Amino acid sequence: MAFGDLLAKLGDWTGKVRGRLQSNFDIAPYTWFRVGGPAQLFFNPADEADLAFFLSHLPAEVPVTVIGLGSNMLVRDGGVEGVVIRLSGKGFSEVTVADDLTVTVGSAMPDMRFATQMAKQGIAGFAFYKGIPGAIGGALRMNAGAHGAETKDxxxxxxxxxxxxxxxxxxxxxxxxxxxxxxxxxxxxxxKAIYRGERGDPDALKAEMNEVSAYREENQPTKERTGGSTFKNPDGMSAWKLVDEAGLRGFKVGGAQVSEKHTNFLINTGDATAEDIERLGETVRGKVRAQTGIELHWEIKRIGHFPDGVDVPPFLDV
Ligand SMILES: Cc1cc2nc3c(=O)[nH]c(=O)nc-3n(C[C@H](O)[C@H](O)[C@H](O)COP(=O)(O)OP(=O)(O)OC[C@H]3O[C@@H](n4cnc5c(N)ncnc54)[C@H](O)[C@@H]3O)c2cc1C
Structure with a gap:
């Protein structure tokens, strides 16, 4: 499917944009699931001023969606209307460290690379990011966290x-x-995000990061096409346990499957559509609710439209 050419409609001011604008751009490769339709207009701003210029000129009725590294995101098969913005690594990855260990980092910086840089400089507090495959902007939006630490800390x-x-x-x-x-x-x-780090020993931080990576390899399907934790943990409970107890480990819908390794992860086994993945997620929610009365809430962000004639209602029956 293809959208109408939005760029042509926007007018001459787009000639002053320094970043890259691409019409009907396939964004599936920019997400971990590798599924979904195109962005009507895809924009990589050159830097913050370029982003601000673009948004200040874009007509108010045009929808805007931002994506990071697509590691907690499902793009629907009908694509995303309006503008999808992805910050360029070049313009948004700078890291500066002040004497008092105030660390300023651009939002396109991958969390894992940030963790490594901080460890090398002997700045503690960021080793948990070694296990999170998003970028800092996504970490800010999701308050990403792991191993007892969160972005907000x-x-x-x-x-x-x-x-x-x-x-x-x-x-x-x-x-x-x-x-x-x-x-x-x-x-x-x-x-940008601004953190306060503390002094740490680079070797000890490296060892801590190695532990984080080893834990991930052991317990999560990190080599698969997945979207990370599918559902938020309900208060005092683990989403994976509820899914497991509902008997859904390995359960499939089309090309989508509940991970055998970690039941709060859904996987594109190769030929899944976004519809398969969402249908699987809603089936999981339906079965867990029928069995326990608990309603799981999506942690994964779903963006875009269903194709014409497709709908995935919430809480499906198995
Ligand atoms: C194997 C695997 C393991 C994971 N483990 C963890 C974990 O342990 N802990 C955890 O918290 N998460 C985990 N995740 C999920 C994911 O990595 C995090 O939520 C991450 O913070 C998402 O960042 P992203 O750049 O990929 O954002 P995306 O997935 O691209 O987007 C997520 C949300 O952030 C918004 N967003 C992205 N960039 C910006 C920006 N610059 N400004 C405003 N909003 C923005 C998007 O609009 C969207 O709403 C895991 C994912 C995978 C695939």
Whole structure:
């Protein structure tokens, strides 16, 4: 399927944009699941000023969606209308460290690379990022966390551009992070995070990161086409346990499967559509609710449209 040419409709001002604009762009390869339809217009801003310029000129009625490394995201098969923005590594990955260990990092910096850089410099507090395959912008939006640590723990601020192109410096209070939740308005695109680290020993930090990686290899399907944890853990419970107890380990819908290794991970076994994956997720929710009365909530962000004639209602029967 293809969308109408939005770029042609936008007018001359797009000639002043320094980043890359591409129409009907296939974004599946930019997500871990590797499924889904195109973005109507895909934009890689060159830097924060370019992003702000673009958003300030883009007509208000055009929808905007931001993606990071697509590691917690399902793009529906009908594609994403409007503009999909992915920050370029070149313009949004700078890391600076001040004497008091205030660390400022661009939102396109991959979490794992950030963890490694911090460890090499002997700055502690970020080893948990070694296990999270997203970028800093996604970590800010999801309050990504693992191994007893969360993004919010060391965060002292962040910077974002809103839908009108206005730049905001945000305090932790304004970010309002909680478990896999951020209270910043949905249209805010994070461009930087500011953390406070502490002194640590590079060898000890390296060892800590190795432990994180080894744990991941052992317990998660890290080599598969997956979207990370599918459902948030309900209070005091583990989503994987509820899925397992519902007898769904290895359960399949089309080319999508509940991971045999970790039952809160769904997998594209090779030829899954986004519909297969979403149908599988809703079937899991349906079975868990029927069995326990508990409603699982998606942690994975689903973006875009179903193709014409397709719908995946919530809480399906097996
Ligand atoms: C194998 C595997 C293991 C994982 N383990 C963990 C784990 O242990 N802990 C954990 O928390 N997560 C885990 N995840 C999920 C995922 O890596 C995190 O949620 C990560 O923070 C998502 O970052 P991303 O760049 O991939 O964002 P995406 O998946 O691309 O997007 C996720 C959300 O963030 C938003 N977003 C992305 N960039 C920006 C930005 N610059 N500004 C504003 N919003 C933005 C998107 O709009 C979307 O709503 C795992 C995923 C996989 C595949």
């Amino acid at each position: 060391r965060l002292i601020g962040a910077r974002a551009v809103d839908r009108q192109g206005k730049i905001h410096d945000l305090t932790p209070e304004a970010l309002g992070h909680a478990y896999r939740f951020c209270a910043a308005p949905n249209d805010f695109i994070f461009t």
